[in-house]
Amino acid sequence: MAAGQDDHKFWILGVDDEPQNLEILEEILGDQFELTLVSSGRVCLDEANAAPPDLILLDVNMQGMDGLEVCRRLKAEPDTSEIPVIFVSAYSKLEERLAGYQAGGDDYVTKPFDDEELLIKVKLALATKRQLDSLQQSSTDALDVAQTALSASGEAEALLHFLGAAYPLNSRADLGKSMLDMFECYGLRVVLRIESEEGDLYLSHEGDVGPLEQEVLEMGPDDGRFIDFGRRTLAKYGGVSVLIRNMPVEDANRHARWKKTWK
Structure with a gap:
């Protein structure tokens, strides 16, 4: 179940087809967040559609369906389109980061992981999502009226x-x-x-x-x-x-x- 209440941890879905990378995510994030770790894009889509997590950490280069395609499919579905996605990859060229952004990603972290950088970006993405959710819930009716007018x-x-x-x-x-x-x-x-x-x-x-x-x-x-x-x-x-x-x-x-x- 997605978190957001003060007495619950945020739920992060980590996706990478290299087991050692999933272990590193567990070491860095496991104490502060509820983690589900999977090894393929298809399983990521199944998990997200069954119960949307608060954030997805998504490897770009995976066997089968790559991270860019997974993100495009997530953003195409109403139930999963608002989930923040942070791409993780060994590549860091600007055009590659922009490709991730164009697919719908919110940020980009390069491998090998820097613990502090990963935590900062995860917390920033979660804080932004929480602010947007709060704004949307409190102002939906007023915004509908305003947009009509x-x-x-x-x-x-x-x-x-x-x-x-x-x-x-x-x-x-x-x-x-x-x-x-x-x-x-x-x-x-x-x-x-x-x-x-x-x-x-x-x-x-x-x-x-x-x-x-x-x-x-x-x-x-x-x-x-x-x-x-x-x-x-x-x-x-x-x-x-x-x-x-x-x-x-x-x-x-x-x-x-x-x-x-x-x-």
């Missing part, structure tokens, strides 16, 4: 309100906060990168921004085009990059209208 004219009004509020702002932090508030009017959860000579500033509705999402934001196109990663969409406007975590792909009209609004 936000017609094309309502969305344009929200954009104009943001532009009016942003004009007098003097700091990047204030600009970022105003942008987060504006996107929230659309029911969108985002990660921002604001560039300047002082260094890049990263902000999100969930607080922390992981290294993989920072790398994704750095690859944004400069001409305002959108890059889609399943439910996630990346765009860049001048010195501001935006990564939308919950693009409304299930609502074709709203999806197309939102993109048109920002052209």
